[in-house]
Amino acid sequence: MIETGKIWMNGKLVPFKDAKVHVLTHALHYSTSIFEGIRCYDTPNGSAVFRLPEHVDRLFKSAKLYSMKMEYTKKEISDAILQTIKASGLKEAYIRPLAYYGYGTMGLTPTTNKVDMSIACWEWKMGESKAGKFSGSKCKVSSWVKIDSRSQPMQAKAASNYANAALARMEALENGYDEAIMLNSQGKVAEGSAENIFIIKDDIIQTPPLSAGGLDGITRDSIIQIIEENNGFVIERDLERDDLYTADEIFMTGTAAEVKSVTQIDKVKIGTGKMGSATRAIQKSYADVVMSKDERFLQWLTFI
Ligand SMILES: Cc1ncc(COP(=O)(O)O)c(C=O)c1O
Incomplete structure (x- = not known):
């Protein structure tokens, strides 16, 4: 992983290396997190995020299915995604918004814990695949x-x-x-x-x-x-x-x-x-x- 720019965590951009969570984060133990995978392409007309509203909509649908109370609106998340890409200075990137039941009480029931949110991005060029050839x-x-x-x-x-x-x-x-x-x-x-x-x-x-x-x-x-x-x-x-x-x-x-x-x-x-x-x-x-x-x-x- 090449650490570029900053990671958005609960409303703040923090240095890449400081974007950490507690080991008792609920999602680490019980898999109670939802996420998105989004691409930003370096087009001849400038960098552009592909189907951003649809990805944000799906994130909120996933949250609903896990009874997660999101602390941010769709507009705030969309803006935060754009802000994180800008802060990275990358023209082409993969963007990973993540919402997860965080650190609080320990035990299976997640809903007493706060829903934390992060947005990271890293360089990913068109046509690069991690799983098999194109x-x-x-x-x-x-x-x-x-x-x-x-x-x-x-x-x-x-x-x-x-x-x-x-x-x-x-x-x-x-x-x-x-x-x-x-x-x-x-x-x-x-x-x-x-x-x-x-x-x-x-x-x-x-x-x-x-x-x-x-x-x-x-x-x-x-x-x-x-x-x-x-x-x-x-x-x-x-x-x-x-x-x-x-x-x-x-x-x-x-x-x-x-x-x-x-x-x-x-x-x-x-x-x-x-x-x-x-x-x-x-x-x-x-x-x-x-x-x-x-x-x-x-x-x-x-x-x-
Ligand atoms: C299990 C699974 N199916 C399908 C897809 C393709 O979905 P999308 O085109 O929204 O990236 C993904 C990628 O996120 C996936 O993880």
């Missing part, structure tokens, strides 16, 4: 089953969802793959460990419905809207493991992953085993949108 990820169908909404609210971007995802990611990496694909308890495709998934078969673009257990991804939504605006369409339907193996092309989407092609799942080559032309076109359209080169989607960018 042009040919090899994925493993995880042996870990995706947790579902009978146990936890899956539409919350909550830390507690990510132990399951991290186990899947670790298993994939330990077995020589780049990323995991998770099936739900019915055996239907849910998503990657931190990405939504799309397949293309006979020119039809398909993605699992959110009821399959994936996160309501903002990139997923952006891709669907971009495809529709370009006179295409996306079908939402439950996907089997068979659909993955027999797809012509597969790609994953996420704030961090952007649009990442998948060329192998388990030992099965997808399509030609190389990034397909439709995925390449969608990758390009998405890059144009986040880089402010597509006028139709300029309203998705908040310039700094």
Whole structure:
């Protein structure tokens, strides 16, 4: 981690190295935190945050699902995000707002503790991915089953969802793959460990419905809207493991992953085993949108 700029903690910008919490912070013990992952791109028209209001809305939805009383309004959080990016001096960044039940009483019930809030950002350039290549990820169908909404609210971007995802990611990496694909308890495709998934078969673009257990991804939504605006369409339907193996092309989407092609799942080559032309076109359209080169989607960018 390259420590750049400051971290916003409960309303104040503090030096990066001083952004610390107590070891008895509730969330550290019981996973009672929610967060966002947002990108700021260095566009030809200046640095811009992609879909900031939607990310802040999702943060508040996650908070509601965990009965968190946020101490700040959506406007205050949005302003604090922009302030933190400015303080970092970064043109391109990944931004991580986090709300968590803090230090106070110790025990399972979180609601007696204050909800603390932090916003950090660090450099992250377009096209950099921590999990696999953009042009040919090899994925493993995880042996870990995706947790579902009978146990936890899956539409919350909550830390507690990510132990399951991290186990899947670790298993994939330990077995020589780049990323995991998770099936739900019915055996239907849910998503990657931190990405939504799309397949293309006979020119039809398909993605699992959110009821399959994936996160309501903002990139997923952006891709669907971009495809529709370009006179295409996306079908939402439950996907089997068979659909993955027999797809012509597969790609994953996420704030961090952007649009990442998948060329192998388990030992099965997808399509030609190389990034397909439709995925390449969608990758390009998405890059144009986040880089402010597509006028139709300029309203998705908040310039700094
Ligand atoms: C589990 C999971 N699914 C999907 C996504 C993609 O969501 P988004 O496009 O909003 O980043 C993410 C990324 O945050 C994720 O963690």
